[in-house]
Amino acid sequence: MAKEKQTFCLEGRFQGFMAGSKSPFKYLSVHGADDQHVVKLSKSVRLMLFRYLQVGDWIRVIGEQSIDQETGEPKLKAKEVLRVKPLEVVATPTSSVASTTPPKAKQKKPKILICQKSTCRKRGAAQVCRAVESTLANYGLTDSVEVKLTGCMDKCKAGPNMVVMPQKQRYTKVKPGQIPEVIAEHFQQQSNVG
């Protein structure tokens, strides 16, 4: 029987990963305003997240919701997980997600893409992510610049790799210490930067 799927967008505090039969990171638990939700992670999302998220982080989860044919319970599967700042968080009850407006991910806004595949991670991509997010927060840009974790950009030896959109400016061998300068250069006009 075909399952009807609807988009959901859920925000809340990351509570931790939960194991499935084949992976210790098969699900994540997020506490929204209304309740605790368990969201299944696709393999690609899982691989990017397990070093990146820390318990207590505020996150936005975007994905598909379907109804379990046996239990009638909603089932959530994440396609994208982003860390967001706490003030931005207004958790949306799962039951009303289906009929709400489309997720913010569809809005066009500047993005910083950061590779989170294994070679870039070994070279410090998680620290780069943290530097990007804290710098955006310092500059008051968390709402206007999206941070997106990506798969391999085919420049592994030059990792960590990062691309700033819409300029499509690529940065290689990125170090956390250079992030404030990069963000100031690209987004100075939209921010409180000096």
Ligand code: FES
């Ligand atoms: S692992 Fe990052 S570019 Fe290949």
